[in-house]
């Protein structure tokens with residue numbers, strides 16, 4: 051698939067989705083876009099997520115195959131690496147936790163440079179992807195948590211605290227939330243990276259651009275709503291609260307921009323279980339990360355351990371007995 | 385035979401920028417020198433593997449059965465259901481590209497399909513087409529593609545340009561292990577009789593004769609005795625070589641590479657000396673086996689069933705011979721199998737004892753289930769307890785670096801034991817640059833059944849990152865030998881270094897141990913060692929004739 055196809059296909063899909071909402075809102079389909087689709091999306095999200103995780107979980111883990119990135123536990127006087135070569139389930143769990151919270155493997159990233167005279171290969175630490183990914187994910191998380199304000203009454207104190215921290219700079223009215231802007235910037239970076247690094251551009255599919263465009267559009271419409279074309283926040287909250295209390299009602303006068311925003315969020319939610327975004331759940335199940343490196347100390351059970359045909363010693367001796375005897379190698383049957 | 389370009393020409397050809405044409409639309413060229421010969425019918429027959437015919441990858445027609453597509457897809461579904469790793473790794477890659485420049489075949493070759501992510505995508509695109517809703521409905525837009533004859537051949541070509549080294553897995557944020565994907569892919573290839581002969585023949589040989597090379601019992605014995613005689617010339621000791629002996633303390637299993645060709649044989653001789661010393665001094669007893677005369681296991685590069693079939697001999701023989709536990713020699717992939725697969729596949733080994741070093745009293749708790757100990761663990765323990773008199777200066781003619789072999793590194797976490805042993809027996813030791821050792825180590829380029837002569841271009845390309853790091857320490861510290869604990873390494877480094885950094889040699893760790901070990905006669909001053917195990921004069925004896933003629 052060419053770059054152009056992947057890129058524009060994803061872009062026009064998102065543009066098309068936006069057009070769909072705008073037309074829909076024009077045709078007074080607010081209930082559809084404000085209630086039916088969000089409900090559906092959330093349902094698909096949870097059912098889909100569960101389905102996928104169950105599907106993974108139903109495939110057994112026949113072998114204990116951690117990727118060991120540190121010294122094994124062996125002789126007592128050799129210091130072993132609990133984190134990178136965990137011997138117990140506890141440390142394996144810590145390893146996964148750090149993977150999830152700090153993206154440790156990504157932190158290792160290097161970049162290869164080949165100098166042809168020589169030749170000389172050099173490897174430089176390259177933490178940009180790690181930084182971009184960390185910033186992206188955490189700002190995403192903060193934005194998501196902040197949105198709890200719309201679904202709770204009274205607003206929990208941790209959300210209020212988060213808003214305080216997020217709005218620390220107190221720029222403008224309403225106060226600027228750093229996370230939203232950072233999210234937009236980080237997504238843009240991830241996108242630019244994909245477009246400009248030749249290898250990455252080569253491997254990217256529409257499915258790689260699509261979530262990026264969607265998230266960009268979500269962040270962008272969010273920012274527009276908050277700072278530029280203000281929507282009726284009271285009405286929005288009325289709608290969102292009605293959704294969580296299962297008494298859906300659509301107040302009048304919420305601008306079209308809001309429907310674009312919530313529709314794209316719905317799309318992202320519904321798209322999630324069918325896509326690579328499932329890495330969120332998958333990382334916890336990854337056998338190269340979540341298993342302890344203790345295979346020589348504790349037997350791992352393979353539920354389908356096959357019965358295989360082996361070449362027994364008896365068959366072997368039958369074939370070679372005379373030669374073995376001639377060579378003075380002991381045999382079982384003379 | 386393929387024409388291998390000169391090193392500078394080969395370097396010149398490396399281009400990391402992928403072509404304009406999208407990858408799904410390009411086909412691989414089967415250039416001689418970049419792939420191994422196909423498996424022979426006779427080898428498939430020995431194992432009872434499907435589609436028994438001589439396989440020629442360069443042929444247009446691969447003589448696949450009529451229903452090859454069904455076999456492939458059914459095999460795939462079966463494995464998706466049996467291996468969580470496979471299903472998960474098919475699903476969660478975000479194509480972030482972190483693994484892209486981590487593969488030695490990509491670094492030394494620049495073929496974009498040797499980026500681990502794209503290697504995996506070759507199979508993933510088929511997965512999406514036949515096993516995901518989006519791929520079934522949207523097809524190409526969802527990154528899916530039909531399994532065609534060309535796609536199948538392309539997949540084969542790149543599955544056999546992965547040495548299953550797991551380096552990519554270290555860097556992936558989700559631990560996606562392209563090695564694991566390659567293993568699955570190769571199992572599928574084997575359902576259709578499409579192995580390389582360099583893996584298929586060792587598996588068949590090992591199945592029948594107990595070792596990869598197909599050496600019969602009397603042959604093994606005479607090879608061992610030849611090595612013993614060589615060793616006797618150098619050291620004056622006559623090593624006891626019991627075969628298939630019952631009731632010894634340990635069964636010692638080495639890779640056949642250790643007794644087949646140098647420089648592996650020097651490692652074997654070093655191990656002979658160690659065993660001899662322990663026997664003389666402490667009454668330690670050991671036996672070799674002709675039936676289990678292979679530590680390595682090319683089944684690992686073929687299918688999990690093949691691996692299990694070969695591995696079964698180790699426990700079977702240990703049981704028959706009534707030893708206490710098993711000692712394993714220096715071999716990389718052998719130890720991945722022993723460490724991560726053996727107990728699961730062929731255990732429990734409840735007829736053996738928890739390994740205990742009778743000389744030091746150390747109980748190898750970490751191996752209490754498999755009952756198998758790596759000789760470097762064993763030797764490190766002996767040295768730590770001061771049980772071996774060592775004269776480091778006997779390795780002074782060597783400036784040593786250490787290569788972490790892929791499998792013990794990323795499949796076992798085996799880093800300190802060998803280093804401890806090396807530092808105990810050598811005065812001159814230098815590490816290669818940090819990003820090329822330990823868990824980030826580079827493959828020799830010839831692992832996983834890729835080590836055949838006809839595959840020379842792929843091997844020289846894939847070996848470039850390792851060789852280049854060796855060159856660096858050679859130029860900086862004067863390193864003239866690389867120590868390693870892998871038989872495939874010891875077979876593949878000599879030609880690799882010849883090509884990239886001709887001044888450097890390769891050895892196993894126990895060769896160095898053998899050089900340094902002070903034998904009883906030497907301790908008493910009755911005899912003096914004048915050459916190393918290769919017959920090279922030791923420092924201070926350069927003018928004298930070596931004892932070896």
Ligand code: HEM
Nearest residue numbers: 149150153183240258261262327329330333478479480557
């Ligand atoms: C261990 C945890 C995680 C790691 C290491 C991780 C890593 C990454 C990486 C490397 C990317 C690719 C960026 C790119 O190049 O395009 C990405 C994308 C993404 N991740 Fe995560 N992620 C994790 C968990 C999560 C979680 C919990 C979410 C929750 C929603 C999430 C949502 C996303 C989204 C929406 C993208 C989209 C951007 C894209 O498609 O490229 N991730 N992640």
Ligand code: SF4
Nearest residue numbers: 477479480481483556
């Ligand atoms: S590092 Fe992992 S997630 Fe990223 S492209 Fe490679 S396999 Fe996919």
Ligand code: SF4
Nearest residue numbers: 487546547549550552
């Ligand atoms: S396992 Fe090794 S050879 Fe295979 S793709 Fe990964 S880095 Fe390359």
